[in-house]
Amino acid sequence: MPLRVRLTLWYGTALALVLMIFSVILYAMTARNLRDAVDQSLEETATTAVRSLEERGFLPLINEEELLSQFPELTRIDKFFQIFSPSGTISIRSPNIKQHEVPLSRTALDTAFAGQSIFESAKYPNEPPLRLISVPIMYRGNLLYIVQVGTSMESVGETLHRFLILLVVAIPIALTVSLAGGWFLAGRALRPVDKIAVAAQRIAAGDLSQRLSMPAAHDEIGRLAAIFNNMIGRLDVSFRQIRQFTSDASHELRTPLTVMKGETDLVLRRPRALEDYKTVLESNLEEIDRMTRIVDELLFLSRADMGEVKMESLPVAMKSLVEDIHRQATLLGHDRNIEVVLGTVMPVVVQGDDLRLRELLLNLVENAMKYSYSGGKVEISLLNDGREARLSVTDHGIGIAPADHKRIFHRFFRTDVARAHTKKGTGLGLAICAWIADLHKGRVQVKSDLGQGSTFTVVLPLAHPPA
Numbered sequence: 461m462p463l464r465v466r467l468t469l470w471y472g473t474a475l476a477l478v479l480m481i482f483s484v485i486l487y488a489m490t491a492r493n494l495r496d497a498v499d500q501s502l503e504e505t506a507t508t509a510v511r512s513l514e515e516r517g518f519l520p521l522i523n524e525e526e527l528l529s530q531f532p533e534l535t536r537i538d539k540f541f542q543i544f545s546p547s548g549t550i551s552i553r554s555p556n557i558k559q560h561e562v563p564l565s566r567t568a569l570d571t572a573f574a575g576q577s578i579f580e581s582a583k584y585p586n587e588p589p590l591r592l593i594s595v596p597i598m599y600r601g602n603l604l605y606i607v608q609v610g611t612s613m614e615s616v617g618e619t620l621h622r623f624l625i626l627l628v629v630a631i632p633i634a635l636t637v638s639l640a641g642g643w644f645l646a647g648r649a650l651r652p653v654d655k656i657a658v659a660a661q662r663i664a665a666g667d668l669s670q671r672l673s674m675p676a677a678h679d680e681i682g683r684l685a686a687i688f689n690n691m692i693g694r695l696d697v698s699f700r701q702i703r704q705f706t707s708d709a710s711h712e713l714r715t716p717l718t719v720m721k722g723e724t725d726l727v728l729r730r731p732r733a734l735e736d737y738k739t740v741l742e743s744n745l746e747e748i749d750r751m752t753r754i755v756d757e758l759l760f761l762s763r764a765d766m767g768e769v770k771m772e773s774l775p776v777a778m779k780s781l782v783e784d785i786h787r788q789a790t791l792l793g794h795d796r797n798i799e800v801v802l803g804t805v806m807p808v809v810v811q812g813d814d815l816r817l818r819e820l821l822l823n824l825v826e827n828a829m830k831y832s833y834s835g836g837k838v839e840i841s842l843l844n845d846g847r848e849a850r851l852s853v854t855d856h857g858i859g860i861a862p863a864d865h866k867r868i869f870h871r872f873f874r875t876d877v878a879r880a881h882t883k884k885g886t887g888l889g890l891a892i893c894a895w896i897a898d899l900h901k902g903r904v905q906v907k908s909d910l911g912q913g914s915t916f917t918v919v920l921p922l923a924h925p926p927a
């Protein structure tokens with residue numbers, strides 16, 4: 461059910477309930493007030509009648525014409541009166557009581573003997589109910605007469621009836637008008653939401669470059685639109701990245717495949733010497749190694765993206781780690797005629813994963829060696845400035861133009877100079893380094909210029925920073 465309908469229904473139900481309760485209370489109070497007014501008027505009339513009888517000294521009991529001519533208020537057409545003797549028989553009664561007898565009830569008689577007045581209602585078929593008051597007249601503790609004044613409740617009934625009709629007609633009208641108003645307001649309030657939904661559908665259909673037109677108001681709807689636009693923006697960026705990444709990855713994997721296919725095709729064209737096959741197979745193995753490395757690193761990065769790579773969080777003594785890598789790199793450098801030396805190495809403990817930190821440093825050292833010239837020197841140093849550990853790898857190789865300092869951390873990005881310098885490389889190493897540093901709440905900084913060599917510095921927070 462649409463929100464607009466639901467809102468209007470809720471609102472209508474609540475309103476109908478309120479109106480109904482209100483009407484019932486109003487009706488009950490009106491009925492009560494009207495009856496009280498009748499009772500009060502009866503009482504006043506009865507009091508007047510009693511007083512006039514008392515003024516006459518009760519005796520001798522006058523006849524009704526005499527009484528009426530003397531007290532015209534007793535002849536008011538809307539009331540009748542009767543005077544009963546203590547035995548309950550009628551002594552006098554006004555002429556306007558015609559249709560039938562209105563006898564004194566048992567209760568009224570008993571109450572009169574007790575010296576009390578009483579109100580009663582009486583109902584006769586096909587007639588509006590009567591309201592009666594019976595007042596005793598006492599003389600020296602004895603009951604002399606009972607004066608009864610009565611009136612028809614017809615006009616009260618009519619008034620209440622008219623009131624009821626008014627309510628029955630007015631409530632549905634009020635309800636209808638309010639529902640129409642509620643429907644209109646709900647529609648107005650929800651229109652921007654509808655607009656957003658339509659626009660969102662257009663965007664969801666494919667075009668992520670589109671944005672919602674922002675409403676001027678900074679209300680809930682405005683915020684919703686802003687958040688939505690922000691989300692689309694981020695989706696747009698990450699979709700672009702994924703597309704770029706996929707195309708880069710395919711390209712990187714295609715190159716070695718093309719090489720392998722070309723060489724294999726060529727060597728198979730005609731019979732060759734055993735040496736030739738061997739050369740091609742060796743070259744193919746190199747390409748296979750390269751592809752294996754790309755796939756491994758890709759797998760690692762995609763698992764890292766999904767949060768599936770486990771990270772220890774233990775104190776790691778960086779000094780011995782640096783010394784280990786130094787030993788490892790010295791061996792590698794031997795073959796390539798590159799010297800790896802240790803600069804200042806201070807003892808530092810950081811919190812993290814020993815294996816990952818090794819991988820990080822090894823990546824940087826390998827890069828430094830790879831992008832050095834033959835006979836070059838690579839220096840590793842570890843500083844502790846009391847707040848952070850600074851692990852640096854410096855080389856004097858090809859260097860990186862400042863414009864590329866950010867991009868070298870992107871997946872698959874390799875500078876043209878680097879590509880010219882060596883075929884080896886996947887462009888994924890630094891992306892992995894940045895990811896590892898990030899998980900250690902650290903960062904990787906670059907200081908480099910083209911042809912001047914580079915310094916990569918990993919800044920890591922200490923395990924127990926001094927307070």
Ligand SMILES: Nc1ncnc2c1ncn2[C@@H]1O[C@H](COP(=O)(O)OP(=O)(O)O)[C@@H](O)[C@H]1O
Nearest residue numbers: 827828831868874875878885886887888889890
């Ligand atoms: N020490 C360095 N000297 C010069 N260029 C570097 C150095 N380290 C990284 N780079 C540049 O950054 C790019 C990305 O590095 P990396 O992600 O490790 O990829 P790869 O080592 O496979 O080329 C390299 O291709 C190179 O262009």
Ligand SMILES: [Mg+2]
Nearest residue numbers: 823827889890
């Ligand atoms: Mg690398």
